[in-house]
Amino acid sequence: MKEPLETHYVRRTQKDYSLSLKLQLVKEIESGKLGITECRKKYAIQSRSTVVNWLRKYGNFDWDNQTPNAMQKTPEQRIMELEAEVKLLEKQKAFLEKQAYIADKKAIFFDMMIDLAESEYDIDIRKNSASAQSITSAEEKKKH
8 A cells, every 4th residue: 555645844935936937927817817826726835925925026016006007008098098188288278378368468458557657657667678787888888
């Protein structure tokens, strides 16, 4: 009679697994071919946390924000996102055009008010285009 095979518990460390094995396992889980438990059994990995650590380290899932960061979007999804972005940009453009129109009208209104105040009170409110210092320096240049 043959004696039954004895299975010994062998403690393994992260260093025992090759990088290619880890990446293959992560790829299989992320593609949906196998679950974590199935991968553990297939590759004889003792701890679920080991697999989860590999998923966090080598996977495409953003564990902090709980979103896949490299999931490919369908062309339809991308088109919908771009259309929404275009609508948002059009709204922003219209708002900014309205603000520019209002600013132009205010500038015209303020110019009219300054003109009115200058004529009404007979004073110069606007700054002279050439200051006194620049006039004197220009005259000195002409002399030399």
